[in-house]
Amino acid sequence: MHPYSIENNDRFRILWIVVPLALVSAWVLHNYVLPVIPHYQDYRWVITAPTSAFALGFVYYKWMEKDLWCRIDNWYGFVNTPDLSGTYQGTLKSSRDGFDSETEITVKIEQSLRKMLLTLSTGTSSSKSEMAAILPNEIDGPRLIYSFYSDHKKVSKPDMEYHRGMGKLTLNLEDNSLSGTYFTSPERGYHGEIDLKKLESN
Numbered sequence: 001m002h003p004y005s006i007e008n009n010d011r012f013r014i015l016w017i018v019v020p021l022a023l024v025s026a027w028v029l030h031n032y033v034l035p036v037i038p039h040y041q042d043y044r045w046v047i048t049a050p051t052s053a054f055a056l057g058f059v060y061y062k063w064m065e066k067d068l069w070c071r072i073d074n075w076y077g078f079v080n081t082p083d084l085s086g087t088y089q090g091t092l093k094s095s096r097d098g099f100d101s102e103t104e105i106t107v108k109i110e111q112s113l114r115k116m117l118l119t120l121s122t123g124t125s126s127s128k129s130e131m132a133a134i135l136p137n138e139i140d141g142p143r144l145i146y147s148f149y150s151d152h153k154k155v156s157k158p159d160m161e162y163h164r165g166m167g168k169l170t171l172n173l174e175d176n177s178l179s180g181t182y183f184t185s186p187e188r189g190y191h192g193e194i195d196l197k198k199l200e201s202n
Contacts, residue, residue, distance in 0.1 A: 001115035004132035010081045011113055014064050017078060022057035065113040082134065082142040082171060085111040088178060090196035092122070099192070107178075107196055118146055125150060127165075142171045144178070163188045169196070 029051050034040050040047070049055060069075070070083040086109060091102040103122050110117045118129035132146040149164045165184035172179070176198035183191035 001110055001112065001117040002130060002132070003114060004116050004134060006081055006134040007136060008080050010069070010079050011065070013078050014061070014069065014075075014113070017075065018057055018060045018064055022053045022060055025056050025060075026051060026053035067112075069113045070111075079113075080136060081113060082136055082173075083111065084109045084116070084134075084142075084144060084171065084178075086176075087199045088196035089199060090178075090194065092182075092192055092194050094190050094192035096190045096192075105194070105196075118144075118148070120148070138170065140170055141173055143180075144169045144171070167194065169194060 030048075034044075034047060034051065069079050069081065070085070074080060088107040088109070090105060090107075092105045093099045093102055105120055105122050107121075108119045110119075116129070116132055118132065120127045127148045127150045129146040129148050132144060135143040135145070145166070145168050147164065147166045150162055163185050165182055165188075167180060167182035169178040169180035171177075178196040178198075179194065181191065181193055
């Protein structure tokens with residue numbers, strides 16, 4: 001996964017959750033839990049560092065950043081980053097054939113609070129994102145802007161050139177769908193439309 005930018009300070013604001021949690025956890029551990037463990041006093045010098053508030057804060061921050069940030073809706077206003085992670089299926093139309101046909105595509109988005117990866121695959125090619133930005137406060141819904149490159153090792157058509165491009169997708173919060181446009185670099189010079197619907201989690 002690669003870093004992405006976003007127009008909020010969620011990555012700093014979660015410290016308001018992490019720091020108090022780490023301080024309370026360390027206090028409970030050192031005053032009520034660890035002292036009842038046999039031979040704790042003999043090995044206290046070993047146990048103190050990994051159970052300190054600083055160490056627990058680091059663990060909680062990484063846990064929050066990778067997973068917990070999207071488990072509770074908005075964390076009571078502390079986290080406003082939209083969760084785009086999941087698998088989407090839909091269609092792509094291209095200027096290559098004058099938008100006459102639809103190509104079935106699958107898009108997988110992996111996302112943490114700091115990093116993400118978008119992988120798009122069709123029956124003939126595959127591409128991955130290399131940079132991204134989320135605009136969470138757009139009028140028509142959160143917007144994902146990303147640049148991508150074709151995964152030439154997985155291209156089944158030998159005449160399909162390695163290329164780069166950019167895409168812009170808007171999230172519809174009501175039905176968990178993504179739609180937007182893309183264009184490719186001059187090597188191919190195409191543009192098109194993408195419509196996706198998120199698959200239900202098992």
